Amino acid sequence: MISTHGNRPDAPGLVRTADSVRGSALVKRGMAHMLKGGVVMDVTSAEQARIAEEAGAVAVMVLDKLPSEVRRAGGVARTAGVGVIEEVKKAVTIPVMAKCRIGHWAEARVLEQSDVDMIDESEVLTPADPKAHIWKWDYTIPFVCGARSLGEALRRVEEGASMIRTKGEPGTGNVAEAITHVKAVNDMIRHARSLRDAGDMQGLALAARSMGAPLHLVEEVARSGRLPVVNFAAGGIATPADAAQMMSLGCDGIFVGSGIFDSSDPAARARAVVLATSSWRDHAAVRRAQGMVDERGSMGGIGGEPDLRMQEQGPQ
């Protein structure tokens, strides 16, 4: 059994027929559970999608530009073209995801009509609404959203996100921000648990208020010791060891954005990140995975402060 806490049984995205139901929290969150221990890879073409699938990716994320290219190009970044999404859907058997701008529900409806398997309401694209995210309970297909703290993660779950990922700092090849974000979430979960264990319900209510999250979700997290949905790492993961580090911090799986197809050895790197994500408990296996890539071929990346902090784009 997985958590369906916070489910809205009368949500418009939930479609009942005489003998079945689609778009339930169980079916939407369940799909994210199937991606656990795996790697979702950003791709910009059918050819890259095939390389990703062949390497053992659990899903691909279709974009017009990799996050690192979005940085270089500047300007407004929008959802991927309808054509490339269709090409990728035809090319692979694994789930196909695509990103829409934060708060841009019309882009999300376009992606829904394209019948992608999951939508990423993503800060990598230029936010469309400075105040509000999409109300995701309106959709039959699941959404994934980024978060830098427990409060932010639970706000997204309240809005109907079926999966959470760290924001990290996309397109930098620097894993530091992703580490910071998952640790912040973990610390707050531990804090909530300790309040519950002490029987301090008022403390829990105050914590919920100060993090800006609904109390019932904070209580559920305090009870279970984890988010009610799957939590992946994203934003700056470039090497097999980066993936292993994020898994060991308790992440359920990995998104790799620019790290694979902005490297000089995408096919080998994709296989290596898949191996390290699956076998992160086995240091020898992670070493083998690191041996499959050439560090001189890792994306150059940005070590210091990037010009654009994507993680701070849009409502939090």
Add this chain to the structure above:
Amino acid sequence: MRVGVLDAQGDVYENLRAVRSALKPAGKKADVVRVSGAAVKDVDALVIPGGESTAMGRLCSGDGSLDLIRSRIESGMPVLGVCAGLVLLSKGVTDSTAGSTGQPLVGALDVDIVRNAFGRQSQSFEAAISMEEIGIKRYNGVFIRAPYVSRTGDGVKGIASLGGRVVAVKKGAILGTAFHPELSGDHSLHAHFLGLL
């Protein structure tokens, strides 16, 4: 006794929990553990969880466990394949849109599978199914980008169907489901599996 859940990719933890919860109703005592690589030799029964069958197949052909699982099943080890697990157990796989997949398989169960047979995620669903053959009258089937069984070979019994499509099969101690018993909260199917031990 040790029951393993194949730990390559997928909802391993959810299956560990479901098997542990089914021990008492099945009247069994066992250690329920994650296994991968050569360690699949050291379990008395194996659950292959849900996930992406292509990812699991590549990882398990890489570490040699695909061949080990096949030889253990041939020597009688009970196995439960859930969704992607059922795909891996099968002998032949096509995708409903992409056609033949050519993906690595265990190939220990003589069935053919159509992947993503009910459509993409928008078509994933819950529906009541019945498995009278194994004494389960009503079960909430959770179907996520689910496959179905398009051909059952000699001795393979379809034990559940939906709209004329076979969605669960059994042959001796081999059990496969297109749906996700580990997500439903009902442990009767896992209890039946433990009863095969």
